[in-house]
Amino acid sequence: MSMTIALQQRRSEVDLENPKVAEVWRQLETVCDPELDEPVTDMGFIEGLEVDENGTVGICFRLPTYWCSANFAFLMATDMRHQVEKLDWVSRARVTLKDHMFEEQVNVGVNDGRSFREIFADLAPDQGLDEIREKFRQKAFQRRQEVMLLGLRRMSYSDDDIVKMTLQHYDRVRFSDQEEARQQRRYRDIIGELELANSPGDLAFCSYGGGALTAQGLDGYLATLRAVRINMEFSGALCRGLLNTRYKELKPDDDEPTLVDFILDRVPPRNAGKDAVPV
C-alpha cells in the first residue's frame, strides 16, 4: 500500500498516523535552498511525499519559477535524496522536480546518481557543483552570523564582549526575538560543520576563514555581512512572492493549520507561540 499526500491538504483528508512521513519530513527540513539558506520545507517547495511498504520514498518538489537555476535545483534534489536515504528503513528515495525547464535532466541525474557536470556537459562545461556549494555555504555562514552580531549589539553587548565571547557564553544567551533564537541554533550548527568552534572555550565569532574579529573592525566587517544579506533577502522575498503567485490555488488559509503543522505536532502553528519564548 502506498500513501500519497499533498502537503497543503487538511487533516481530514489524509492518514496522519504514519510516523514515517514525519521522519521523511524532518530529514527534508535539513535541506536548504543554497541561495536563500532556508529549508526547502519552509519555502513551500515540497509538493508531495510517498512512502511504500518496501521502504521506497517518493519526493516531489517544485520551485518558484520555471527558470530557477538548474544548478541550485540539482543541489537541492541531490541533498533531498541523500538526507532521506540516511533513514535506515529507507531503501530508495526518488526525487521528482516538476514544472522546470530542466526537470528531465535534473531528475535523471539525481535518481541515477550522475553528476551535474556529466548531465549538463554541453551547457555548463566549466561548472561543478562543489564550488557553488562552497560559495553558498560561506554566504549562509555570513548571514546567520550577521543576525547574531546585530542581535547581541541590540542586547547591549559591547563590541569587545562580542569578539571575545566564548561558545559556552554564546550558548547561554537567550534571544527574545524569534528569528534570532532560530538563527542562534543554525549559526551553532554551521560553525560546528565548518569546525570553526567546537569546545566551550572556543571563540564563538570569527571570519569564514577562521580569522579573529576585532572590536575596532566590527563595523566594517558588518558592512560586508550586510551586503551578503541584502542579496539573499532579495532572492528570498522574490521566491516567496513568485511561488505564491505561481501556485496560488494551493495556498492555505492563513490561520488554518496545514498538514505539515499536524505532522510535526505544532498546532497551533509556531508563529502563534511567539510570545512564549523566554526573555
Next chain:
Amino acid sequence: MYKTPEGKEIFIVDGHTHFWDGSPENQTNLQGKQFIECFYAYHNALSPPEQLWEKSRFEKYTEDQLYHDLFVDGPDDVAIIQSTYLKDFYKNGFSSIERSSHMAAKYPDRFIVNGSIDPRDGNKTLEYIHYMKENFDIQGLKLYTAEWNGKSKGWALNDPAAYKCFELCDKLGIKNMHVHKGPTIIPLNKDAFDVHDVDHAATDFQNLNWIVEHCGQPRIDDFCWIAVQENNVYGGLAVVLPFIHSRPYYFAEMISELLFWVGEDNILFGSDYAIWTPRWLVEKFWAFELPEEIKQRTGVDLTPEIKEKILGLNAAALYNIDVEDRKAKLESSPVLVAAE
C-alpha cells in the same frame, strides 16, 4: 511630469519600459508561456493590490493603454522602450523594435526606442546593427545575455563576438548599453548571476555607458564593487524599486547601498512597464525618506535633489535630452487622451 505635493514639477524619464506581445498567439512553445507567466508572477508579487491587472491584459496591451499608463495616468515625460526578442520563444519576438517604433513614431517627443542584439549570430549581427542605426537611429541597446539561441543558453558581454558588436556601436555612436542582469531567466552556461562580464566590457569600452538593469540583484555587492571602479557603469532601478511598497525598510537598505557605492549621478529610474506602472512608483519614491539609523550608518541621504536626478535628469544626460527644451515641446503638445 510629476507634480510633487509641494507643487514642484519633476521631469521623469522612465528608463526601462516595454511594449510586448506575450499573448498565446505569439508564443512558440512552453518557454514562451512560462516566460510571460514569470513576468506576471513578478507583477503579482510586488504590486500593491489595487494595481493588479488581469492576465490577458498583461499578456498583450494596446498602444492606447501604454500611452495612458505612462503619460496620462502616469507621470512619465519620456519613456525608453527596450527591445527583447527571445526568438526561440516568440514568433514575432517578445518586443520588437519595428512594433515599438511604429507606435513611438506617433509621439516622437515621448519615446526613445532601443534595439537589441544577439552576438552569437556573428556577422549577421553586425549587419543588423547597421540596419537599426539606419532605420531607427538607435542610441542604445538592450542586452539580454540569458537569451536562448538553439543549443546555447546564454552569452557573456566579454565574448569576442560581443566585443565586435560593441566596437561597431562605438563607431556608430550607439552609446547606451542596457544590460539585463538580474532575475528571470538564468544563463545556464555561466555562473548563475555573475555580473563580472560587465566589469570587462565597461573597462574595455570606456566610451559606452553600461546601465545594469535590476542593479545586478541578487549580486548587488558585486555590482556595487564594479560600479565604484567604473564611472561608465550605471544602475537601473527596475525590480529594485517596487520593494518600496512591500518591504520599505529593505528598499531603504538597497538604495542606501547604491547611493553609497554607485552614487547619485549613476542611478536611473525605470518602471519596467508593464510589470509595474510608473505612477505609484514615482509617488512612493518621492514620498520616501531614509530611516535615520540608515542615514547615520551609511552617511548617505535621499534628498529631493537626488530624487530628481534619479527620476529623470541622469537618464536625460545619457540620452542628450535638453530638459528645458523638451519640457517646452511637451507643453505645446499636451497629452492626447484617446477617445473612449
